[in-house]
Each structure stands twice: as C-alpha cells, then as structure tokens.
Amino acid sequence: MRQNVWIWNHYATNMFFDQAGRHYWFAENLIKKGYKPTIFCASTNHFSDYHIDTNEKQYSTDSVDSIPFVFVNTPEYEGNGKKRVLNVISFYRGLFKTAKKYAELNGKPDVIVASSVHPLTLVAGIKIAKRFNIPCICEVRDLWPESIVVYSSLKRNSLIAKLLYQGEKWIYKKANSVIMTWEGGSQYIRNQGWDEQVDLSKVKHISNGVIIDSFDRNSKENQVDDDDLNDNNYKNLVYAGSIRKVNNLGLLLDAAKLVQEKNQYIRFLIYGTGDEKEMLENRCKEENINNVVFKGRVEKKMIPSILKKSYANILHNSSTSLDNYGQSQNKFFEYLAAGRCVIQTYTTGYSVLEKYKCGVSAIEQQPKEIAEIILEACKDNEKAEQMGVNARKAAYEFDFTKLTEDLIRVIEE
Numbered sequence: 294m295r296q297n298v299w300i301w302n303h304y305a306t307n308m309f310f311d312q313a314g315r316h317y318w319f320a321e322n323l324i325k326k327g328y329k330p331t332i333f334c335a336s337t338n339h340f341s342d343y344h345i346d347t348n349e350k351q352y353s354t355d356s357v358d359s360i361p362f363v364f365v366n367t368p369e370y371e372g373n374g375k376k377r378v379l380n381v382i383s384f385y386r387g388l389f390k391t392a393k394k395y396a397e398l399n400g401k402p403d404v405i406v407a408s409s410v411h412p413l414t415l416v417a418g419i420k421i422a423k424r425f426n427i428p429c430i431c432e433v434r435d436l437w438p439e440s441i442v443v444y445s446s447l448k449r450n451s452l453i454a455k456l457l458y459q460g461e462k463w464i465y466k467k468a469n470s471v472i473m474t475w476e477g478g479s480q481y482i483r484n485q486g487w488d489e490q491v492d493l494s495k496v497k498h499i500s501n502g503v504i505i506d507s508f509d510r511n512s513k514e515n516q517v518d519d520d521d522l523n524d525n526n527y528k529n530l531v532y533a534g535s536i537r538k539v540n541n542l543g544l545l546l547d548a549a550k551l552v553q554e555k556n557q558y559i560r561f562l563i564y565g566t567g568d569e570k571e572m573l574e575n576r577c578k579e580e581n582i583n584n585v586v587f588k589g590r591v592e593k594k595m596i597p598s599i600l601k602k603s604y605a606n607i608l609h610n611s612s613t614s615l616d617n618y619g620q621s622q623n624k625f626f627e628y629l630a631a632g633r634c635v636i637q638t639y640t641t642g643y644s645v646l647e648k649y650k651c652g653v654s655a656i657e658q659q660p661k662e663i664a665e666i667i668l669e670a671c672k673d674n675e676k677a678e679q680m681g682v683n684a685r686k687a688a689y690e691f692d693f694t695k696l697t698e699d700l701i702r703v704i705e706e
Contacts, residue, residue, distance in 0.1 A: 295403035295428075295704050298323060298330045299392075301418055302408045303384050305334035306345065309355070309362050311593075315434075315623075315693075316408065318504055320360045322697035331402075333391070335384050336364040344369060352391045365391050385413040392421045401425045404704055406472075408432040412457075412464060419467045428469035430703060432499075436481065436615065437461060443613045444539065458485070465491040470703050472499050476643035477618030499699045502691035503626040512597035512631075521586055522602050527560040528671050530636065531603040533596055534610075534624060536567030536587075541611040545638065546573060546582055547660035552667055553584045559671050561607070564599060566590040596624075600631035605652075605670055605677060612639035612658045619643035632685035634677040636670055638663045651684035 300316050308314035309332075320330040336345040336353070345364040347353040353364050365387040370376035396402070404427055407418025415431040422429035438457035441447045447454055465471055465482060475481075479496045482488055522529055536542055542563070549561050561584060570587060577585050591599065600606055606628045620641045628635050629645075635652030646652040653670050655662040670677055689695070 294327065296327070296329050297400065297402045298328050298404055298406060298704065299333060299402040300330055300406045300408065301333045301388065301414050303335050303381070303414055304339045304410065305332050305362075306336070306338040306364065307340045308332070309334070309345075309357055310338070310341070310343070312357055313504075313507075315501060317360065318502075318693040319697055319700055321358065322694055323701070324359060326697070326701060328701075331361045331363060331399075333363045333365060333388065335367040335380065337367045337369055337380060351387065351394060363391060363395060381411050381413060385417050388414070388417040389421060392425075396425070402427060404428050404430060406430045406432060406700075406704075408434060409437065410435045412437050412460060415464045415468070416460070419464065422469075429467075430470045430472060431464055431468035432472040432474075433464075433478070434474050434501075434621075439481075440615060443615055462487050462490065465496075469495065470706065471496045472700075472703060473497070474499065474501055474621040475619035476500070480642075481618050497699075497703050499696055499703070500691055501621045501623050501626060502693050502696045503623075503630045503688060505630050505688055505692050508597045508627060508630045511594045512601050515592070515594045516598045517591065517595050517602075519588070519599070519602075521560070521562055521588070522599060527558050528604040529560050529562050529602075530605050530607050530667065530671075531562050531564065531599060532607040532609060533564040533599065533627075536563065536565050536570045536573065538569060539611055540567070540569075540609070542569065542573055542609070543576070544658065544660060545607070545609050545663070546576060546585060548638070548663035548667065549585050550580065550582050551660055551664035553582065555664070555668055556671065557584070559584060559667065561585045562588055562603070564588045564591055564596070596627065597631065600627060600633065603631070603633050605634040605636050605681075606631060607636045607638065608652075609638040616641040620645060626688065626691045629684045629688035629691065632681045632688075634670055634680040635684060636667055645687065649683050649687035649690075651680050651687050653680075 302316050305316050308317040316332055323330045336347050338344050347366040355362050365384055367380050367383045370380045405418045405422045407415045418429045438454050442449050476498045479493045482491050552559050574587050637654035639658040640654050640656055646654055653666045655666050
C-alpha cells in the first residue's frame with residue numbers, strides 16, 4: 294500500500310474552509326481505507342478574501358476532520374492580472390522548499406497526486422517526485438492551453454500557445470499516470486497527434502462527482518421556503534449557477550421567449566448571481582419575457598432542496614469543442630443526485646445523459662432547438678419522472694466513495 298499520499302491543488306484552500314470539494318472528499322475516503330493523505334494548497338484563497346496567515350514562514354499547517362493541510366506561502370492578489378500570475382509562480386516555487394522541509398519533519402510521500410487547474414503544479418509534482426524517487430500522478434481538470442484557446446483570444450498557432458502545448462505534452466509523457474476528469478481524455482491526446490509519444494494506457498478517467506449522503510442530508514436540513522418553487526401550477530425548470538458572460542444565459546432567455554409562446558405553464562427559475570444578472574433582468578422586462586424569474590444567490594447548502602423540488606434541471610453554458618471529450622461539471626452530478634430529468638442545452642461526447650437515459654439534450658445550441666427539447670420534456674410527465682429515476686441511479690456511479698476506489702487503483706498501479 295502506498296500509504297502516504299500527497300495531494301497538490303493550488304486552489305484547495307477553499308476546501309479547508311468549506312470542508313467539501315473533490316480533494317477533500319478523496320482525502321476523507323482515503324483515510325477510511327487506511328491511507329494517510331495530506332493536501333498541499335496556497336495560503337491565499339482564490340474564492341474569498343479570507344486567507345491563511347503563515348506568519349511569513351514558508352508554509353503553515355492545520356487540519357480539519359483529520360485531514361492535514363499544508364498552506365504554501367503565496368502573495369495576495371485580486372482578479373486575473375499580473376499579480377495572479379505571480380501568485381501561481383510563487384506557489385510553484387514554494388512547493389520545492391515546502392516539500393523538502395515537510396518531508397524532513399514528517400517523512401517523504403509514497404506518491405504525489407498533482408492536480409491542475411494550472412499546469413505548473415503538475416510540473417512541480419513530476420520534478421519533486423523524481424527527487425523523492427516516487428511516482429507522480431498528474432490529474433488534469435482543465436486543458437491548458439486548449440481551454441484558453443477556446444475561451445479567449447489566444448491563437449492556436451501563436452508562439453505562446455505552441456510553447457504551452459509542448460509543455461502539456463511533456464507532462465503527459467513524464468507523469469507515471471494521468472487522470473482526466475473527462476472520459477474522452479485519451480481521444481484528446483490522439484487528436485493532438487501525441488499518441489505515439491504518450492503511452493495512452495496510463496491515461497485514466499476519474500470524473501467529478503457528488504457525496505450522495507451529504508447531498509440528501511442538506512436537502513432535508515436546509516429547506517428553501519420559496520413560493521415560486523412550491524407553486525405546482527407551473528412546471529419549474531431550475532438553473533443553478535453563475536450569471537456571467539461565459540454562461541451565456543442570454544441564449545436561455547431566447548429559448549424561454551419561444552417556450553412562452555407555446556406554453557404558459559413552463560417557468561424558468563434562475564438561482565445565482567453574476568455581473569450579467571441586472572442586464573438580463575432588464576431584458577426580461579423590456580421584451581415581456583414573463584416566464585423567467587431571477588431568484589438571486591442562495592447558499593450552496595440550499596441547492597439540493599431546490600434541485601429536488603424542480604420539474605427538471607437545466608444544464609447550460611456556452612458550448613465549445615471541449616464538449617467533444619465529455620462532461621464533468623460539479624453541478625451536473627448534483628443534478629443527477631436530485632433525481633430529476635436533466636435538460637442539457639447542448640450535446641457532449643461520451644454523453645452521461647444518453648448512457649443512463651436520464652435527460653434530453655439539444656443537438657444544436659440554438660434557441661429554437663432548446664425550446665423544442667424543453668417543450669418535449671415537459672409534455673410527458675411519466676417519461677420525465679422515469680428520467681429522474683434513472684438520474685438518481687446514475688448518481689451512485691459518481692459518488693466519491695466509488696471514485697476514491699478508482700483513485701486507489703491508479704495509486705496502487
């Protein structure tokens with residue numbers, strides 16, 4: 294047994310405060326199986342102004358629920374500018390000193406699980422694992438630079454992009470194992486033309502998922518008193534998530550407008566906030582889109598009860614070529630656990646909805662197509678209910694108890 298497992302995630306600081314999240318849940322379940330995980334993360338909290346004070350030392354330690362956390366000292370920043378880049382570089386450099394000192398005091402690890410978002414954590418994992426003469430598992434949760442090319446102005450053939458792609462390939466070649474959160478990870482490597490240089494047998498798929506027991510407990514203990522949600526005169530379709538440009542909720546409003554013309558008893562309840570919320574609310578008023586209600590931000594612990602009370606839940610964001618490789622949004626697995634039909638406004642490769650027959654998806658992400666699948670899903674109550682039953686069954690395949698067993702298999706290989 295490779296008992297001492299170091300898990301590296303720059304942004305896991307938030308998991309310490311929330312006592313939740315992918316690596317927190319992995320660690321929690323690894324402990325139950327006799328492993329000794331330690332989570333390394335930044336002292337800065339990307340999701341909050343509340344940071345960890347390391348007293349200007351290289352790192353500090355703390356624990357929650359018997360999970361040790363190591364906080365690498367990193368400079369504070371706001372937004373996505375130069376200071377965030379410096380924070381990333383600081384974390385990368387800090388890992389080398391921190392790993393050496395922590396190992397001297399606590400013993401070296403048996404394996405390092407280095408997780409993105411950014412690839413420098415993976416590079417550090419590979420280099421430091423080599424010094425310790427242990428394996429490094431690189432977990433890829435965001436494709437850099439592919440996602441930057443898809444979502445921003447970075448040109449695929451630019452010098453910067455080419456250098457980043459070469460770095461990505463180097464990671465896949467040097468890692469002892471590669472975990473990807475999308476089922477089509479191996480296909481991505483083939484499409485990049487790297488399959489002759491990268492051993493695809495070491496590429497594994499471990500999806501994101503959900504803690505079903507925790508989800509159910511929250512749905513009972515944290516009920517939302519919401520007149521709109523409780524109004525059975527409507528078929529309430531719930532979207533829960535951010536309201537920013539990347540989420541492209543304007544497209545959902547276009548579809549809602551078409552639905553309104555055909556059926557007055559289908560209603561869209563939007564839970565969440567973001568910098569486009571006010572603009573979209575004004576648009577609803579100006580265009581008389583009366584079947585969309587913006588409910589505002591709710592605490593995360595309230596989301597399970599909301600999702601369970603809906604007629605169906607809507608999975609929506611801007612569809613890109615990345616969808617060809619599968620889907621692994623955290624909220625998707627909460628949708629499954631809710632036991633409701635899932636309406637997806639786009640199509641993905643390796644579709645979970647198709648595999649488990651637990652929802653419907655639009656072939657093209659166009660208002661007319663989206664409106665049609667919504668009307669179809671709301672037409673047959675019995676069929677929608679069965680899809681909800683299937684969704685709940687599917688959720689157990691993505692419970693972190695099972696996903697941790699998958700991780701253990703990779704560790705022990």
